[in-house]
Amino acid sequence: xxxxxxxxxxxxxxxxxxxxxxxxxxxxxxxxxxxxxxxxxxxxxxxxxxxxxxxxxxxxxxxxxxxxxxxxxxxxxxxxxxxxxxxxxxxxxxxxxxxxxxxxxxxxxxxxxxxxxxxxxxxxxxxxxxxxxxxxxxxxxxxxxxxxxxxxxxxxxxxxxxxxxxxxxxxxxxxxxxxxxxxxxxxxxxxxxxxxxxxxxxxxxxxxxxxxxxxxxx
Numbered sequence: 001x002x003x004x005x006x007x008x009x010x011x012x013x014x015x016x017x018x019x020x021x022x023x024x025x026x027x028x029x030x031x032x033x034x035x036x037x038x039x040x041x042x043x044x045x046x047x048x049x050x051x052x053x054x055x056x057x058x059x060x061x062x063x064x065x066x067x068x069x070x071x072x073x074x075x076x077x078x079x080x081x082x083x084x085x086x087x088x089x090x091x092x093x094x095x096x097x098x099x100x101x102x103x104x105x106x107x108x109x110x111x112x113x114x115x116x117x118x119x120x121x122x123x124x125x126x127x128x129x130x131x132x133x134x135x136x137x138x139x140x141x142x143x144x145x146x147x148x149x150x151x152x153x154x155x156x157x158x159x160x161x162x163x164x165x166x167x168x169x170x171x172x173x174x175x176x177x178x179x180x181x182x183x184x185x186x187x188x189x190x191x192x193x194x195x196x197x198x199x200x201x202x203x204x205x206x207x208x209x210x211x212x213x214x215x216x217x218x
Contacts, residue, residue, distance in 0.1 A: 028169040041141040066120035085188035093123035096200035154178035
């Protein structure tokens with residue numbers, strides 16, 4: 001059974017955050033709230049934990065995993081950022097946006113798209129996520145918690161926690177209801193960047209930003 005840990009949504013307790021960081025460093029897989037939906041994740045640099053997240057999400061190794069960074073300056077360590085992409089991200093972060101970017105050598109190959117050498121990066125508007133990132137000192141994998149085949153959202157936290165109790169090591173309870181809308185995805189490898197999925201916050205994007213011909217919706 002997973003360890004259920006209570007954490008304040010806006011002022012996370014430092015001692016509890018440190019306990020969570022120790023779990024992450026030891027290879028734990030977490031279920032935790034973000035500024036969109038609940039995510040499953042782990043320390044970016046723990047290969048075994050990343051592989052477990054892939055298995056839980058049933059993702060093939062050619063599908064990139066998204067990870068969280070605390071700021072734009074951190075993104076530049078893990079991705080190649082063009083001037084148009086930088087200007088766009090500076091307007092949008094922190095927030096519910098995933099940016100597809102070319103990965104630097106700091107990004108493990110297990111996280112990247114092996115053909116395009118790209119990865120997805122977010123800077124979340126979440127006190128819990130920011131506290132974990134700051135204390136850990138590494139990015140954290142963030143992929144939306146898989147839904148049952150017959151549902152498009154979790155009705156409440158009890159249902160969510162019951163489903164993942166035997167699948168993850170730690171679950172964070174901040175008394176935040178499960179969200180329904182995932183992040184908006186922007187391909188910043190395209191010039192200019194293009195929207196490839198409408199998710200939370202898409203209506204606040206710059207009007208000049210174009211949409212992909214294969215646009216997906218949350």
